[in-house]
Amino acid sequence: MRHLAGTDTGASFSGDGGTSAFPGPDREAVRAVLREARAAGRTALTAPEGRLLARAYGIATPEEGTAADADEAVALAARIGFPVVLKIVSPDVSHKTDAGGVRVGLRSADEVREAYEAIVRAVRAYDPTARITGVQVQRMVARGQEVMVGVTTDPTFGKVVAFGLGGVLVEVWKDVTFRLAPVARADAASMLDDIRAADVLRGVRGAAPADRAALTDLIVRVSELAADFPDIAAVDLNPVFAAPDGATAADVRVLLHDRPPVHRRRRHTKEDMRAAMERLMRPRSLAVVGASNEPGKIGHAVLRNLIDGGFAGDVHPVNPQAGDVLGRKAYPSVAEIPGEVDVAVFAIPAPAVPAALREAGRKKIPNAVLISSGFAETGEHRLQDEITDIAEEYGIRLLGPNIYGYYSPWHQVCATFCTPYDVKGGVALTSQSGGIGMAVLGFARSTNTGVSAIVGLGNKADVDEDDLLTYFADDPHTRCVAMHLEDLKDGRAFVAAARATVREKPVVVLKAGRTGAGARAAGSHTGALAGDDAVYDAVLRQAGVIRAPGLRELLEYARALPVLPTPEGDNVLVVTGAGGSGVLLSDALVDHGLRLMEVPADLDAAFRRFIPPFGSAGNPVDITGGEPPATYEAALRLALEDPRVHALVLGYWHTIVTPPMVFAELTARVVAEFRDRGIEKPVVASLAGDTEVEAAGAYLFERGVAAYPYTTELPVAVLGAKYRWARAAGRLPGGDAR
Structure with a gap:
């Protein structure tokens, strides 16, 4: 058997490594090992080579050495001290245990000699072609x-x-x-x-x-x-x-790696991204390529939405077969449009896009919105690569292809073939999927959620989530960003953009495909976890992103987070009119990582003064369902007044004594009064009752209380999301504002 150059062999051995006096990594030692492995055509290092890398970075390993035969193994074991472990050293055997290449707990020379021979036989039987360099003799680690x-x-x-x-x-x-x-x-x-x-x-x-x-x-x-x-x-x-x-x-x-790793080349600086997205979201002029007079055509719907949406800039139809479209002069190509154009919206068949995109490039149009389908999503990867190359050649930013368009309500831009939406607010919503985009639109309309943007991303040939986050982070109209995504083109760029955004405003993500099997890499336990959803989950949390478990939660978090004030501490108090809802709300608090406040004796006594004897103080505070509005108001005032209470969860039970709208009006009035006094705490409410609670919940939501009918889970979930953001943004003690 030959020895492996560059590793401990024969009677050589190393001692346990410490970490206290580590002077810094020995990178040249690592380079030498990697060069030798590459020169030998290997992609797996042997155990002794791995130990050399560990030692170069101050990672402690057991005392060990490599033996070329049984006699050397016995001598090494005697010098290291029993008990020892023996492991095969072979560049061709990654999982040594599977090959029978490991023996542990050897306490004598005879056991070491027998184990050496048994290991070599087992590995040769497992893989007759495996190159056997020797056997590693290692002190057995007994503790830990x-x-x-x-x-x-x-x-x-x-x-x-x-x-x-x-x-x-x-x-x-x-x-x-x-x-x-x-x-x-x-x-x-x-x-x-x-x-x-x-x-x-x-x-x-x-x-x-x-x-x-x-x-x-x-x-x-x-x-x-x-x-x-x-x-x-x-x-x-x-x-x-x-x-x-x-x-x-x-x-x-x-x-x-069996080949050099490929890194995505970032073509745009943050300043470039901001400038391009600014012109996309706040254009002075747009062109609709494929504009049509024929109802039912995408080009007709896009132009109609832009005109009817009240866009104050110029809108130019482009159609070589029409003199005018919807009463506006039509141009045969974008090249003939007078003046500058900020955005060209393409509603033409996919094969016609490259030529039209080149015209846009020669016109120096900075943004192209590709509603057109028929690219990578249908297997036409070459066509998508072609338009991406054209865009890079001319410096055009591509949104899409295969999208429903986008909305920028603060600037009256409704560049989509979907139904128009113009309710202005602080929520920016993006989606990869057109179907999800329509769900987003429907939810916004049904809840009257004000939005700063709704953007389709589709195939993401160019513009992706980190471009939009870079813009939304500075957009004064955006207070929360919610994103549906199926993948990320550049996870690290997304994390960097998300971290920068989270410092000032929440980012909520719904990641589709969370149950996928993920990639599998042979030869490594950790490699077998690559591509797993757990990586997404942990890294998104590391970035401070709030991950929504489903579409409903994504949309509710997006709607509620801008409404709720930022809490100043972890003490959450539950006040309820029904003991059963109090228990469920308490369970939900624990599930979402929130802490039920330990109510101080003086506050407990204050609640007991107006709670009936069959109610209960503590936490939850159960005022019981038969109490009049005055009891609800007294409990609410006491909780808001006390600085030790940082957030409040209300559990309302529909009764004739305190009807739903009476409860909603008194709650909104008291919360507004304290807000005017500079006392702002997040207040959420669960409303149990007949259908009247729906109107009561909507009334409260419009006035800064995140209220939900028929559920104890959802109000606590949005409160938990607010807390997660506050910690990530460094707004709470122990938070992490990186």
Whole structure:
């Protein structure tokens, strides 16, 4: 058997690595290992090579060495000290356990000799062509909780670091959390509390807690290793033994990309994005390419909507067969339109788009809205690539193709073939799907939700979510952004744009496809998790994005978040007229990560003074259903007046004594009175009763109370969303404003 140059061989061995005096990474040592692997045509490093990379980044590994025969293995074991573990060293065997290439708990020279021979036989039987470099002899780590730390290359977000409980069941239980690599120390520390089994690391049944500082160091360093070297596709440290006094990686596996990674080239700076989106959303003139006099045609509907929507700028129909369209002079091409044009809306067949887009480029039109279908969504990838190349050549930003258009109500732009909508407000809504776009439109209309924009993204040949976020972050009319997406072209660009936006306004995302199987990468436990929805979930949370579980929640969060004031603390009080709803509201609070306030004795006594004897104070405060409006008002005033109460959940029960609209009017009046005094707290309400509660809920919503009939879950869900944003934006103690 030959030895592998550049690794410990024969009687050489290394001691346990510490982290306290780490001077910094030895990048040249890593480059040398990677060069040798590439020169040999390998994409998987051997265990000794992996250990060298770990050591170069200050990651502790057990004392070990590589033996070329059984005698060397026995000698190494004697010098390291029993018990030991033996592992095959082969560039062709990734999962050593599956190949029979691991033996643990060896306590004598005879056991080591027998294990060496058994491992070699097993691996040769498993894969007769496998190159066997030797057998690794490693001190057995006797203490600590097994965890896994790794890095994988996600198809959307690139390098992400993973953390979870270790062992072979990581792929089964998937109790794993993720962060973008390289990971900041605060984010690394938060990963320890992000898994379901976090209590195991804190110590259970008398066990000592794991060394959190050492684990945090390890996560940071492995993420830096992968980020520093683009050639690295995946890193597996599994198991890592997390002990009370350190963290040791017992097994290190590293995979390289089989081809150089491809990075999306950003063609536009943030300033370019803002300028282009500004002209898109606030145009002075538009052209409709394919405008038509014939009702039922898309070009007719788009032009009609722009005209009827009251757009104050110039609207130019383009149709080579018509002298005028809807009473406006028509031009045979955009080239013949006098003056500048900010946006060209294309409503022509897909094959005709390239030539017309070139004309727009020569006219120096900066934005093209491609309503036209028949591109990548139908398999016409070459045609979509062609229009993308034309747009890049002429500096045109493409919205679409395959979209319903867009609305910019503050500027009277209704560039769509769908029904018009002009209710101005603070919610910006985007969707990849036309069907979802219509649902967004219908919801906005039915709830009278004021919007700053509704935008279809379709195939996202060019303009995508990070372009729009860059604009909405600075748009004075936008107070909340809600996005339906099926994928992200550039996950890191989206995260950067979302983080910048979240500092000032909430971003809510409905990610479709959350139950997809995801990509599978052979040879790596962490690689097997690439593309998994859990990566989206963790990274979106890292960015401060609020993830909606469904379409209804996306739209309700978008509607409610601008209405609710930002809370100043975590104390949530429930006041209800029915004990049953109080229990359900309390359950919902826990489900959404909110905290039921522990009511101080003086506040409890104050509530008891006007609650009937068969009611209850504490939290929830149950004033009972038979009480008159005065009792509701007294409870509301007491909760709003006390600075220790930071948010209020109302559970209303429809009675003849306090009818729904009476409750709504008194609640709105009291909340407005305190608002005028400078006391603003988020107030949400659950309304149980007959159909009259629907009008009462709408009345309250229009006046700053997020009220919902027939549900205890939804009002608490929107309150929880507000709290999640407030923490992400750094508006609450312990929040994270990055």
